[in-house]
Amino acid sequence: MAKEKNKKNKSGLFSRLFGNRNKISVTEEEKIQSPGRMVLGNFVRNPLGMTGLIVFIIIFIVVMVGPYFMPLDLSYQDNTQTNVPPTLGMMSYPKNTQGTLIDIAPGTTYAAGVTDEGRVYIWGHTKISDKIDLADIPEEVSEAFIVKIAAGYDHIVALDDKGKIYVWGNNRLGQDVLPSELQSAIASGKNLGIIQIEAGYQFSSALTEDGQVYVWGNQNMCDVKVKSDIKGRVKKIALTTYNYIALLDDGTVSYGGFQKNAISEIPETLGNNIVDIVATGNTCAAVDSDGKITVWGNVTHGENNIPEMNSKPVKLYGGLYHYTALLENGEIVSWGDNIHGQAEVPASVNKEPNTQVFSGFYQNYAVNADGEINTWGLKGYLCGTDNLGRDIFTRIINGGKVTMTVGAVSVIIALIIGVVLGGVAGYFGGWVDMLVMRASEIIGGLPFLPFALILSAVIGTAISVEQRMYLIMVVLGVLSWPGTCRLIRAQILSQREQEFVTAAKAMGVKERSIVFRHILPNVLSLILVTATLDFATCMLTESSLSYLGFGISPPTPTWGNMLTGANNSIVIQQYWWRWIFPAAVFGVCTICINLVGDALRDAFDPKSAER
């Protein structure tokens, strides 16, 4: 009984949502409605069509408004973030480590932490390639008592309490080939007293308490040498992506290697009272005992826009393109690139004084006086990233706008040409018909693909991305009318033989009037269905063109060219997020348009509603 009632309620809700024809008894008479109202009523009463319309409108609004909130930088790519699967948990450290983490090393898409019991935890997206997974912690590391950890681009370095260094992850480029001195010390069990370990792009570095620096790794990419004049004098090291700098015991800063570059040109204003140095990917920063921060190097993301600070900065931390500073009063200030929110310190973090900060790549972890860890920065990607490290969600939203605009404009062009020419040809016949049909045959004979290609080869690079988009719209519209034209003509060919046309002719109705007032309303349902279906078709054609590489060319995203690279079994299987999400959104969108087209057809044609 209760179940039945429940069911009734549900259907009541359903009919209230989508409207339902009031049941009338035989004796009552239905109210007379204007045709427009009836069409609207019929349409609203169709649940499938309404669902399609609502979903389509939602997608439409999201892709039309979304780009203003998620602007797309066409030149953006990030090789540290390639092929990341959908996740939002890159910074969610294991809950059971709460309060016990003594060192955290944030990496590209992962982070590694060490607890006070010497155990290593790794979280986030840890797969570097098919074979290499950073979460596969070597057995000797799990057995050892780890005290320090450092994360590089694709490898992790750990230090245990006996001074032994472990490296795992990608070791194909010499990331795990320790310098001979370190190797022999480890082999003989001698503790060198290492106080700092760091990891850069494909190289790593260790610093001992007596000021010796050891650097090892990929020598082709990174400046892994140690200048003799800094040996034994180093207090602290800071690693950029490919180089490193050292803070010496006399309070000055020195470039560690031999290369000449933006990092090695240390500003002369730096003085000799430096207390801390730090590096981002391409810049370095130093803070002196007065709290003055100096930034040098290849500043690309506003790393030198140092904000006002309430208190003296005591320690600096660096991500890939941002800096974080811990002030004397325990507050945290951050500046630099903020694309993933890594330079935007949440207000809650500064409510209590912080004692320690761990920053790296796009992540920040702040430890406050209570031992709680607050995080901000790159959580992950809702739909993952593609092979160039671009966020797929942003590209779907921005690509949708392009795809929909192209589809809408071209279908309007095609429809206007198709209906006018089809109507004229079908009704008047004779030489008009012949002319139109030959024209449609010529246009139909001109294939789309080479046409688009020739235009792009001839006009080619001379036109901008936007102009190329208009070109595709016009080409699509001008080439796709023959189908509509033929369909309308075929319909009118049979309509003009019908009795009501003969009657209209007999009554002396003008030709133009017969075509547009008598015949056209009869094919209106067909026109509308064709228009909606053609909208979907035009979107499909554009996306197919882009998929083949002849439409709108990357980096401008469309739902078609986002799938271009997905055409091999590796991507299909392993990087499923790269094609499933664009394909699903596109599929849902076209399905909705077609549902609306169907519902419109039913609504416009009272005969079909009665059937």
Add this chain to the structure above:
Amino acid sequence: MKKYVLKRILYMVFVLVIVSFLMYCLYNLIPNDPARAELEGIKKTLKPEQYEVMYQQLRDEMGLDDPILVRYGRWIGVLPEKRTGEFNGILQGNMGYSSFFKVDVTEVIPSRMVNTIFINVFVTILALAITIPLGIVCAVRKRGKFDNIVQVFTIIGYSIPIYIIALLFIWLFGVTLRWFPVMGIKTPGSNYTGLRAFLDQLYYLALPILVMTFASLGGMTRYVRTAMIDVLGMDYIRTARAKGLREKVVVYSHAWRNALLPVITVIIGWFLSIFSGSVIVENTFGLNGMGNLYIIGLNNHDYELVLAVQMFYTVISLVGALIMDLSYGLVDPRVRVDK
């Protein structure tokens, strides 16, 4: 009627000439210099002035500076070549030289055409065999449970682009279930003959055939159903039923023949779209068909090849249009096409 067909064929030739001329003009817009290409090999052995003289001479010999109509006439084969004085154009069977394959275009096309036709014949038979009965049954039982389910599937099938269907099918049948091979055209190293070879080829082409069939199901079923529903609502169907005719006769004889008019338009248009539709599928599966050849030509700027394939497509589409127009009269005697 004969006179009409003859007239239409004459028109067709006329249209073909215009289309081919347009195509030829378009391809001539592409920067391309065969004279320079021919001299490239001996360029280093010549002095600059010598080279320039030879180049101009060759250009003149090849007739590259003649008006476009003259060059078009040579390409078609109604005007003699300037160098040899012979007629050597499309009409003489010279489709051009493929700069990518380094052979005549006429040698490249046949084997690929066989592949495309092999696939398309299966797709067409399968698709028609499924869609027409399905569309009729749906129209007869409209708004029933079966119809609703089929409607939802056809809308999905119709809406999703063919390359997404291909990706899904590769993922499902090729990668996950491993039922069908994803790439290739026959078992590597096999040397089957007769039926065995045929079945082997069919096994390797199963995935593209399935994809193309599936992709064409939605649209066709919908059209057949729509046309049938329109006709079933007509008065003469009621009359036929009132006469006491069996439902089968009403549906298949009275209704179906009348529903055929809009369907014919679509079927023929759809026959043709299989040729161009296979561009995407052949490209995705790496099949050696016409569509793939076309993309290879476009990507490698092998324009003589593209032009030839293009002419083939144009002829197909024109013949299709002719058949379409003639078929109106055949299926619907009320339409007098030759009026």
